[in-house]
Amino acid sequence: MSSIPDAIVNQDEKFLADNAKRRKRLSLWFYFLCVAIALISVVILVVLMVSIWSQGQSRLSTDLxxxxxxxxxxxxxxxxxxxxxxxxxxxxxxxxxxxxxxxxxxxxxxxxxxxxxxxxxxxxxxxxxxxxxxxxxxxxxxxxxxxxxxxxxxFGQIRVNESAGMEIMGYKHFYQVLTLEPGHVVFVPQSDPTKRQTTFDEPFRAVDPDGNPIEISIWTPGTPKPSDPAIRRQTVRAGAIGGTITERNWYYFRLPFxxxxxxxxxxxxxxxxxxxxxxxxxxxxxxxxxxxxxxxxxxxxxxxxxxxxxxxxxxxxxxxxxxxxxxxxxxxxxxxxxxxxxxxxxxxxxxxxxxxxxxxxxxxxxxxxxxxxxxxxxxxxxxxxxxxxxxxxxxxxxxxxxxxxxxxx
Amino acid sequence: MSSVTPAIESEENPDALPDQTLIHIEKLNAWYGDFQAIHDLSLEIPKHKVTAFIGPSGCGKSTLLKWINRMNDVVPGARAKGRLAISGDASNDHAEINVLDPGLDVVGLRRKVGIVFQKPNPFPKSIYDNVAFGPRLHMKTSKSELDELVEWSLQKAAVWDEVKDRLHGPALGLSGGQQQRLCIARAIAVGPEVLLMDEPCSALDPSSTLAIEDLIFELRTQYTIVIVTHNMQQASRCSDKTAFFFEGRLIEAGPTEQVFTRPQQKQTDDYVRGKFG
Known part of the structure; x- marks a missing residue:
């Protein structure tokens, strides 16, 4: 057993040289394969970028x-x-x-x-x-x-055209009503959240769009209409209907989300x-x-x-x-x-x-x-x-x- | 400052004092899971002396060291039975600490019993922050007190002169020996009574080893030092008492000089002569 095995002693020098050459060539090929695979992903990325750029660059503007x-x-x-x-x-x-x-x-x-x-x-x-x-x-x-x-x-089903679920903070409900001045509205804080609409027949207190409290008087059709725009802005036709609108602060929070x-x-x-x-x-x-x-x-x-x-x-x-x-x-x-x-x-x-x-x-x-x-x-x-x-x-x-x-x- | 520097400032020659036992170990058994690492071990560790644990790898010396400040707590399956106590001391106003008590305040124990590891392990912070780490955990100190404490600790650890110009530079930029002395300074900065050293020089070159050994010799006037070492010369050079462990048992313990020149047991003799291990 102590003698050196034949496989080591009888080496074919030519075979060894050929084998080494072959292996080196294979190694080189493998190297090229790896480079090609790495390049493919880079090429795909470049193609994507170029095509996106050529399609989109004409639309890059401040408007966008x-x-x-x-x-x-x-x-x-x-x-x-x-x-x-x-x-x-x-x-x-x-x-x-x-x-x-x-x-x-x-x-x-x-x-x-x-x-x-x-x-x-x-x-x-x-x-x-x-x-x-x-x-x-x-x-x-x-x-x-x-x-x-x-x-x-x-917290209840979410329903269309209604505040959904539980409102917790950061909101105020108002009735919004038109005044005699065209295009001008005033708001009345809503006390009963279930009542979605209300009718105005008597003078009431309200807030203008800037949040200042004002007294609103009622105009009954048939009587003379006030002509001063300032007064018209503080007058509402008798029987006018106000609908609910909601004002939300930035921290408005409700459940579910x-x-x-x-x-x-x-x-x-x-x-x-x-x-x-x-x-x-x-x-x-x-x-x-x-x-x-x-x-x-x-x-x-x-x-x-x-x-x-x-x-x-x-x-x-x-x-x-x-x-x-x-x-x-x-x-x-x-x-x-x-x-x-x-x-x-x-x-x-x-x-x-x-x-x-x-x-x-x-x-x-x-x-x-x-x-x-x-x-x-x-x-x-x-x-x-x-x-x-x-x-x-x-x-x-x-x-x-x-x-x-x-x-x- | 008195709250941060250790109370013991004795300048007496430690060799002249009679031995006073600080750490008592009686019939200690320790296990890792089912493997028993320490069998029925009894040993007394004298105060303000250097005690060396020697023995071949796996003989239980590091295990014992790590039980003294309960570092084994984090090892899953590690447990110990027996008595391991640190004497009370009037000057440090604490009663005897029963180390193996499961309800013990481990944080307080580790402040009194510091540890230095085999490989220098400074934090990836500045040199200053490394030394100040412990004091910041335990004490309420002003900036100037902390500066003073850091300087004192670095001086004690004989590394001040080398780092004083770059206190806020990275600790990892120091050489291995400097890092290990920094680690000793870090351990000293919380004012311990006992310093445990787990093969502190095995990762260092000979000149750094010499510096650490000199330091250990200096420090024993104020601290009780327990050192685990594989290096027989080191044990004989810098320790006062030597304990020889073999397969989880204490074979022999006694004055260093006696253990190395006139060992009582054959196994000790074989080991210190280098026949095995």
Whole structure:
């Protein structure tokens, strides 16, 4: 056994040389294959960008950035409400998803339970998060529809032309009534919310459109009409009917949320929550345990260790994950279509918490499906704007991350 | 300042004092899950002396060290039975601490019993923030008090002269030996009575090792030091008492000089002569 095996001794030099050449050639071919595969994705991206640019660049104008969607003036349609809407929806999403996601990751990574029941809960949460990361976003849309838009109908069904569910704060109901001066109205605070209309037969107190209280007198048809416009503005025909209108403050809040930007943001938060949790967990796992031991050894509690050592060390990774997640949220259309609907005719951003909103992906989806060539070009231009905004947001976040990293070391 | 500097400021020669036991260990058994790492171990650790734990890998010396300030709490399945107590002290106004008491205030224990690890592990912060980390957790100090405390700790750890010009520079920019002395300064800054050192020199080069050993020798006038080491020369150079462990049992403990020159047990003799381990 100690003699050298024949296979090593009797080597065919020519075969060895040929074999080496063949293998080197194969290796070169494989290298070219890899380059080609890498180039394909780059080429596809470039083709996409070029075609979008060539379609949309003629529509890039201040109108696009400052005006709203318009069916009558297609030429001058814009996406300002959609930009605002997207920022509101994604802002809500970030405010909800970041603390929840990072908090869950800290719980899962840093607070290892000793109790058997808690350990079971721990494992259960971990398993579910891994599963949720693979759920298609339209399923989250349906979830958001049930949970946020209708809230399982526990606050009553949403009815057309009526304030839906429970109004909690930030609203005032008025009866609106016409005065004798054409085009001028006054408002009367509504005391009974169930009575949708009222009739005015006697003088009453009201507020003018600027909110100043005024006394209103009644004019009976057949008697002489006052001629002074100032008096006509404070006079109402006997038997005039006032209908309910609602004035909402920015903090107007009601349950359920209906098709509001809040519902959309919360639904998107569900979509990106698993991404944030998993990436935060990864970066917390990357913090060397020697740092935790050092902190614990100095008498820090678990929370102090997490706050002063683990989170600062994991921050760059957490931020990278969050940036990617927010990029996904801002481009997501499917759950938004389910939760907030496909309507794009809105002339402004959200005015109050329960207001609806148009988002950029939904507007692009709508425009791209239209017959008119103008809308097709507009959708390409809107895609350019969306990409630029995404790029701006990402580079800001990367800049902040870089800054944090530099401050740490 | 009196609240942040340790009360013990004895300048007496520690060798001249009679041994006073600070840490009492009696019939200690410790497990990791089903594996018993320490069997029926009894040992007394003298105050203001350097006690070295020696023995081959896996003999339980690090386990014992980490039980003294309950660092094993975070290891799943680690548990211990027996008595492990730190003597009360009138000058430090605390009663005897029963370390294994499950209801013990571990945070308070770790403030009294600091630990230095095998690999230097400074936080990725500035040198100043590293040393100030502990005091910020435990004490309410003004900016000037904190500055003074940081300087005092760095001087104690014999690293002040090397870092005083870059206190706000990154701690990770220091050399390995400087980092380890920084870690010792960080441990000293909370005013402990006991310093546990888990092979503090095994990741360092010879000259850094020498600096740390000198430092340990200096520090024993004020602190009770327990050091785990694989390096026999190190144990003989810088410790007063040596305990030899083998397979989770204490084989022999006594004055360092005696353990190395006239060991009572054959296993100890074999080990210190380098026949195994």
């Amino acid at each position: 950035l400052t005006r709203a969607h318009s069916e009558l003036e297609i030429e001058r349609s814009g996406m300002w409400p959609a930009i605002l809407g997207s920022l509101f929806v994604c802002g809500t999403c970030a405010v909800v998803a970041l603390p929840l996601g990072v908090g869950t990751a800290v719980f899962l990574e840093e607070f290892q339970p000793t109790n058997k029941l808690l350990r079971w809960i721990h494992g259960f949460v971990q398993l579910n998060i891994s599963n949720l990361a693979g759920v298609p976003s339209i399923v989250y849309g349906l979830l958001g529809l049930t949970v946020f838009v209708y809230m399982f109908n526990v 209906d098709k509001s930007f809040l519902s959309g943001g919360l639904t998107l938060a569900l979509v990106i929550l698993p991404i944030i949790i998993i990436s935060s967990q990864e970066s917390l796992r990357g913090v060397p345990s020697s740092l935790r031991e050092a902190s614990m050894g100095l008498g820090a509690t678990t929370w102090q260790t997490v706050r002063d050592v683990c989170l600062p060390a994991a921050l760059p990774g957490i931020m990278t994950g969050s940036i990617l997640a927010m990029g996904r949220a801002i481009g997501e259309a499917a759950p938004i279509l389910v939760v907030m609907g496909a309507a794009v005719a809105k002339s402004s951003g959200p005015k109050h918490l329960m207001d609806d909103a148009v988002t950029m992906p939904v507007l692009i989806f709508n425009w791209a499906g239209r017959q008119q060539d103008e809308f097709k070009e507009l959708s390409a231009a809107a895609i350019i704007v969306l990409l630029v905004i995404l790029l701006l947001l990402n580079s800001t976040a990367i800049y902040i991350r870089h800054h944090v990293q530099k401050a740490q070391s």
